[in-house]
Amino acid sequence: MAVTLADVAARAGVSSATVSRVLSGDYPVAGTTRSRVLRAVAELEYVVDGPASALAAASSDLLGILVNDIADPFFGIVAGAVQGELDSGTDDRVPRRLAVVCNTGGSPERELTYLTLLQRQRAAAIVLTGGAVEDPAHRASLAARLRRLAAGGTRIVLCGRPPLDPLEPDATAMPGPDAEAAAVPGPDCEPDARPVAAARGRSARRAARGAVLTVAFDNRGGAHALTAHLLALGHRHIGYVAGPSERTTTRHRLAGHRAALAAHGAAGPDRAERLTVHAGGYDRSCGYRGAVELLRRAPETTAVLAANDTVALGVCAALRDAGLRVPQDVSVAGFDDLPFSADAAPGLTTVRLPLQEAGAVAGQLALGTRPAPPGGTTTMPHALVVRASTAVPRAGA
Amino acid sequence: MAVTLADVAARAGVSSATVSRVLSGDYPVAGTTRSRVLRAVAELEYVVDGPASALAAASSDLLGILVNDIADPFFGIVAGAVQGELDSGTDDRVPRRLAVVCNTGGSPERELTYLTLLQRQRAAAIVLTGGAVEDPAHRASLAARLRRLAAGGTRIVLCGRPPLDPLEPDATAMPGPDAEAAAVPGPDCEPDARPVAAARGRSARRAARGAVLTVAFDNRGGAHALTAHLLALGHRHIGYVAGPSERTTTRHRLAGHRAALAAHGAAGPDRAERLTVHAGGYDRSCGYRGAVELLRRAPETTAVLAANDTVALGVCAALRDAGLRVPQDVSVAGFDDLPFSADAAPGLTTVRLPLQEAGAVAGQLALGTRPAPPGGTTTMPHALVVRASTAVPRAGA
DNA sequence: CTGTTAGCGCCTTCAA
DNA sequence: TTGAAGGCGCTAACAG
Numbered sequence: 001m002a003v004t005l006a007d008v009a010a011r012a013g014v015s016s017a018t019v020s021r022v023l024s025g026d027y028p029v030a031g032t033t034r035s036r037v038l039r040a041v042a043e044l045e046y047v048v049d050g051p052a053s054a055l056a057a058a059s060s061d062l063l064g065i066l067v068n069d070i071a072d073p074f075f076g077i078v079a080g081a082v083q084g085e086l087d088s089g090t091d092d093r094v095p096r097r098l099a100v101v102c103n104t105g106g107s108p109e110r111e112l113t114y115l116t117l118l119q120r121q122r123a124a125a126i127v128l129t130g131g132a133v134e135d136p137a138h139r140a141s142l143a144a145r146l147r148r149l150a151a152g153g154t155r156i157v158l159c160g161r162p163p164l165d166p167l168e169p170d171a172t173a174m175p176g177p178d179a180e181a182a183a184v185p186g187p188d189c190e191p192d193a194r195p196v197a198a199a200r201g202r203s204a205r206r207a208a209r210g211a212v213l214t215v216a217f218d219n220r221g222g223a224h225a226l227t228a229h230l231l232a233l234g235h236r237h238i239g240y241v242a243g244p245s246e247r248t249t250t251r252h253r254l255a256g257h258r259a260a261l262a263a264h265g266a267a268g269p270d271r272a273e274r275l276t277v278h279a280g281g282y283d284r285s286c287g288y289r290g291a292v293e294l295l296r297r298a299p300e301t302t303a304v305l306a307a308n309d310t311v312a313l314g315v316c317a318a319l320r321d322a323g324l325r326v327p328q329d330v331s332v333a334g335f336d337d338l339p340f341s342a343d344a345a346p347g348l349t350t351v352r353l354p355l356q357e358a359g360a361v362a363g364q365l366a367l368g369t370r371p372a373p374p375g376g377t378t379t380m381p382h383a384l385v386v387r388a389s390t391a392v393p394r395a396g397a
Numbered sequence: 398m399a400v401t402l403a404d405v406a407a408r409a410g411v412s413s414a415t416v417s418r419v420l421s422g423d424y425p426v427a428g429t430t431r432s433r434v435l436r437a438v439a440e441l442e443y444v445v446d447g448p449a450s451a452l453a454a455a456s457s458d459l460l461g462i463l464v465n466d467i468a469d470p471f472f473g474i475v476a477g478a479v480q481g482e483l484d485s486g487t488d489d490r491v492p493r494r495l496a497v498v499c500n501t502g503g504s505p506e507r508e509l510t511y512l513t514l515l516q517r518q519r520a521a522a523i524v525l526t527g528g529a530v531e532d533p534a535h536r537a538s539l540a541a542r543l544r545r546l547a548a549g550g551t552r553i554v555l556c557g558r559p560p561l562d563p564l565e566p567d568a569t570a571m572p573g574p575d576a577e578a579a580a581v582p583g584p585d586c587e588p589d590a591r592p593v594a595a596a597r598g599r600s601a602r603r604a605a606r607g608a609v610l611t612v613a614f615d616n617r618g619g620a621h622a623l624t625a626h627l628l629a630l631g632h633r634h635i636g637y638v639a640g641p642s643e644r645t646t647t648r649h650r651l652a653g654h655r656a657a658l659a660a661h662g663a664a665g666p667d668r669a670e671r672l673t674v675h676a677g678g679y680d681r682s683c684g685y686r687g688a689v690e691l692l693r694r695a696p697e698t699t700a701v702l703a704a705n706d707t708v709a710l711g712v713c714a715a716l717r718d719a720g721l722r723v724p725q726d727v728s729v730a731g732f733d734d735l736p737f738s739a740d741a742a743p744g745l746t747t748v749r750l751p752l753q754e755a756g757a758v759a760g761q762l763a764l765g766t767r768p769a770p771p772g773g774t775t776t777m778p779h780a781l782v783v784r785a786s787t788a789v790p791r792a793g794a
Numbered sequence: 795c796t797g798t799t800a801g802c803g804c805c806t807t808c809a810a
Numbered sequence: 811t812t813g814a815a816g817g818c819g820c821t822a823a824c825a826g
Contacts, residue, residue, distance in 0.1 A: 002549065002819095004818095004819060004820085005819065005820060005821095006819080006820095014796075014797085015796065015797045015798075016797095016819090016820080016821095017796075017797065017798080017799095017820095017821080017822085018795090018796060018797075020820065020821060020822090021795095021796085021821095024821085027795095028795065029795070029796085030795060030796085033795080033796080045545075047513060047516050047517050048517050048819090048820085049452070049517070049519065049818090049819055049820070050448070050517040050518040050519060051447070051448040051449070051451035051452045051457060051518070051519060051818090051819085051820095052448070052452045052802090052818070052819035052820045052821090053448075053819075053820055053821075054448035054802095054820090055446070055448045055449045055452050055802050055803065055804085055818090055819080055820070055821090056801080056802055056819075056820040056821040056822080057802085057820075057821055057822085058802065058821090060448060062518075069473075069477070070467075070473045070476055070477045070480070070498070071470055071473035071474045071477045072470075072473065073468055073469075073470055073473070075473075076466075076467045076468035076469065076470070076472075076473050077468045079467055079498075079500075080466070080467045080468045080500050083467070083499075083500050084500075087507070098497060098499070098511075098514045098515075098518065099497075099498070099499070099500075100495060100496070100497045100498070101467070101476075101496070101497070101498035102480075102495070102496070103476075103477050103480050103481075103496075110484070114495075116444060117495045118495075119444050120444050120445050120446065120447040121447040121448070121459075121495065122446065122447065122448060148442075152399065283736070284736055284737070284739075284740055310736075310737075313737060313740040314740065316740065316742075317739075317740050320742070339468075339680070339681055339707075340681070340707075340710060340737050342681075342714075343681055343710040343711065343713065343714050343741070344740070344741065344742065345713070345717070345741065345742035345743075346742075399803095401802095401803060401804085402803065402804060402805095403803080403804095411812075411813085412812065412813045412814075413803090413804080413805095413813095414804095414805080414806080414812075414813065414814080414815095415811090415812060415813080417804065417805060417806090418805095418811095418812090421805085424811095425811065426811070426812085427811060427812085430811080430812080445803090445804085446802090446803055446804070448802090448803085448804095449802070449803035449804045449805090449818095450803075450804055450805075451804090451818095452802090452803080452804075452805090452818050452819065452820085453803075453804040453805040453806080453817080453818055454804075454805055454806090454818085455805095455818065795826100796825100796826085797824105797825085797826080798823105798824085798825075798826095799822100799823090799824085799825100800821100800822090800823085800824100801820105801821095801822095801823105802819105802820090802821085802822105803818105804817100804818090805816105805817095805818085806815100806816090806817095806818105807814105807815095807816090807817105808813105808814090808815090808816105809812100809813085809814080809815105810811105810812085810813075810814095
């Protein structure tokens, strides 16, 4: 049906192997032959058959990107940056690799499902972005799955979620470097993760092969900085509209928040608990509902931290609808610094995460363009961005 | 390296053909055999080799989605909806198809490039979303390319851009139905497109095969409604911060705007021209710069229409920075009704486009789940959403 | 530098 | 209902 290598070969008067070599580029071919082949290719409008080529070469040029919500700019920015790396490396007009963006909707099952689909396509690399679901069963099966894929040669990169748990000593028969790579805790590891001292130091070079690499955000540190900012302004009744409770992102940000409160000698755990509302998701309506609930529970609240910028907008809307002004009556802060945050009215105080950069790094790691970092984990810096949505609490408070 | 069909067959004590049949499902196999095979599959953690299967079956389960900017929620929402259709149809836990989201960045070359990549992967269908570039050369080569793909059996769906131009009578040797399908003008066709009367009526059923289908937005109508709304409020100096000039979306929205002005006997073409600023893109900063330029050219402006909601936010920011209040001093309206628009302060008056629905329809068309519409084009309705960013002009104006 | 020759892993007739 | 066998289009040795 379609035109094949053999057709081109016949037209150019060469063997199909020669055509293949011309097309793949990385093999010496005489100039005249090459141009003759290229002409035939053009005349016949030949397009390589990806599946056949992948089968024969036992490799593919697909890069998978898993996102929790493709409609959320957070993921769009990261995914776009990952994809951008595909086009950069090559000088050719046509990038060789294809990025496959898969929308899991935050569902663990779909995450696993898409992993299967990508494995089926023999994806060269897979980048998992955004917070991970914390359910122990899923956590374990996902980790096992990823390790197996990595061991099979698929490059695996986690972007925006903590590294895989360290392996149990006997969990793998192969003396692979995965264990060490995963064992050095990044900032988003469990606070109580015991550093495996013996594992350090010898893995940096080997980590690139078979290891699960990580590009982490400092969610904990960001939330800490944000809370410290509010405390410094004089706030003592700080509410927190958190994301879904079973997500790593949620827990780490909350932990940073609580740590800052504790360091300040501010609230006891039960009060902090009362001032924390778990929204069901990361969208605007969750923020709205969360704020309503928070005001009901704790009308004395003078500041609200939100799970992210989108949620923060919902919080602002709820406050406005309740007749409260931001920041005169209540301060509000978000997280991520998405593009619209600067344009909200008032401009949103937030923590900027370098999404673009993180995506680019993840992409390079996935392509093998960038050496694996020591320990397997790169941590991106955060920056507190103070805008107009936070101010000193009103006098009466 | 990986476990193959033959391995499973050996384990289950059957032939590889039987395993293949069990896995593909659509073939009679004895119950006991089937369960034995499935057990072997599970024990070996067998995963089908996509490329091999695509090669042998001469078909693939990849669906391509081209977007102009994956970080823009407009595209995220549409792409997410398209992808959602893949998971719905099947009752299985594992959807068979994989969506490939490709980010063109609005570049014609990359659009063509990704088309090649998808063709190479033998994608079953391709959905092109968002406004198209209007450069005649690109337009022609893209159309030719899409028609060829469609003729080759790839389902092609345009979502959010106008249908392909009608074919020249002799442009194709095959008596394919494409010509008719593309010939019935949707609302976003050229105003002067001559309806090919003879073509009507006989194509609806056949359009599904080999035709390029379209899901269109009524950009023209939406802009008309928005402008009429401002005119009704009493505005007479209405500025327009348009998108990049060479995009279909830009031109159609602008045309609707101008038509409304003309119908109202409002502005002469030269004045309308002076009040129109072309931003270089669809992002916030373009809106900001566009508004600054507009204020410079026409300080008497009392209302500004923006290319879309994101641009509108930039416009609002520029106005605020210029000491102007929205809507007291200047009214602002956007387009699309993205989620954040409701939360802007003031809430943005805009035109709601059913992005989710359009994406779903496009997905169904691409999967063949939904019959092709008569004429090949489905037009989605728009709705004017009036919020707080538009009001009557200030008294002095 | 170029041609020849085997497969890659699976699907799909064709027989049994 | 199941098995055997050929080939999908390409790449990667291995010769020449």
